Amino acid sequence: MLTITQALHDQIVAHARQDHPDEACGVVAGPAGSGRPERFIPMLNAARSPTFYEFDSQDLLKLYREMDDRDEEPVVIYHSHTATEAYPSRTDISYANEPGAHYVLVSTADTDGAGDFQFRSFRIVEGEVTEEEVKVVEAY
Amino acid sequence: MAIEVRIPTILRQHTDGQKAVEAKGDTLAELFADLETRHAGIQARIVDGGELRRFVNVYLNDEDVRFLDGISTKVADGDNVTILPAVAGGMA
Numbered sequence: 001m002l003t004i005t006q007a008l009h010d011q012i013v014a015h016a017r018q019d020h021p022d023e024a025c026g027v028v029a030g031p032a033g034s035g036r037p038e039r040f041i042p043m044l045n046a047a048r049s050p051t052f053y054e055f056d057s058q059d060l061l062k063l064y065r066e067m068d069d070r071d072e073e074p075v076v077i078y079h080s081h082t083a084t085e086a087y088p089s090r091t092d093i094s095y096a097n098e099p100g101a102h103y104v105l106v107s108t109a110d111t112d113g114a115g116d117f118q119f120r121s122f123r124i125v126e127g128e129v130t131e132e133e134v135k136v137v138e139a140y
Numbered sequence: 141m142a143i144e145v146r147i148p149t150i151l152r153q154h155t156d157g158q159k160a161v162e163a164k165g166d167t168l169a170e171l172f173a174d175l176e177t178r179h180a181g182i183q184a185r186i187v188d189g190g191e192l193r194r195f196v197n198v199y200l201n202d203e204d205v206r207f208l209d210g211i212s213t214k215v216a217d218g219d220n221v222t223i224l225p226a227v228a229g230g231m232a
Contacts, residue, residue, distance in 0.1 A: 023230050023231075025227070027227075043227075047228075047230070049230065051230050051231050052228070052229075052230035052231075053228060053229060053230045054226055054227070054228035055226065055227040055228070057197045057199075057204045057206075057226070058204065060197060060224055060226070060227060061197070061199055061202060061204075061222065061224060064148075064222075064224055073149075077227060079229060079230070081230075081231045082231070083231065084231045088229070089229065089230065089231045091228075091229050091230055091231070092229035092230070095195050095225075095226060095227075095228045095229050096229070097148070097150045097225035097226075097227075098149065098150065098227075099150070100149070
């Protein structure tokens, strides 16, 4: 299960909405071993694409250095799908390299109708996808 | 002296959980071959068909080696090498 604050949830959705029609991506870091997402870090989608995302390689290095220095890990890795449901694609699965992370997908497919944004969370371990419950709380 | 190689979480299964290991070589290709002699299986996670895998980033002293000479990039004692899998995906 992913437990996340309403504030972080809303920041992720706002980022996805803002970058639409491109895919948005980022991380929520938290203290190593805690499983608690705390620090919202929106990332630039270097691919600037409606169908693909990739963290810029220099930004990626800086991010991991910073997390290392602060004894953090990527608790949540999020990105948006702009025209399909919030479910990991084959591409998502083949590049998922953080078995300890919650992979959050937001769909902005219905953004024009301003409908509800799908916000779903998955574990992706060795090519296997498991959806998990998302519990949104006011505070931890 | 040797070259320090920082290992990402996903590859630490090959290094007994160590975050950084040492290796030797004149180029990245040699360095990864040297790593393989002590950490079986790691080379294939980084290199495919003699080239760096597309979604594995390798940095030499903080510079992405794709902007240097890729896997042929020369390395020397005291350098540090960081390996980080790309964070990528998308509906395509």
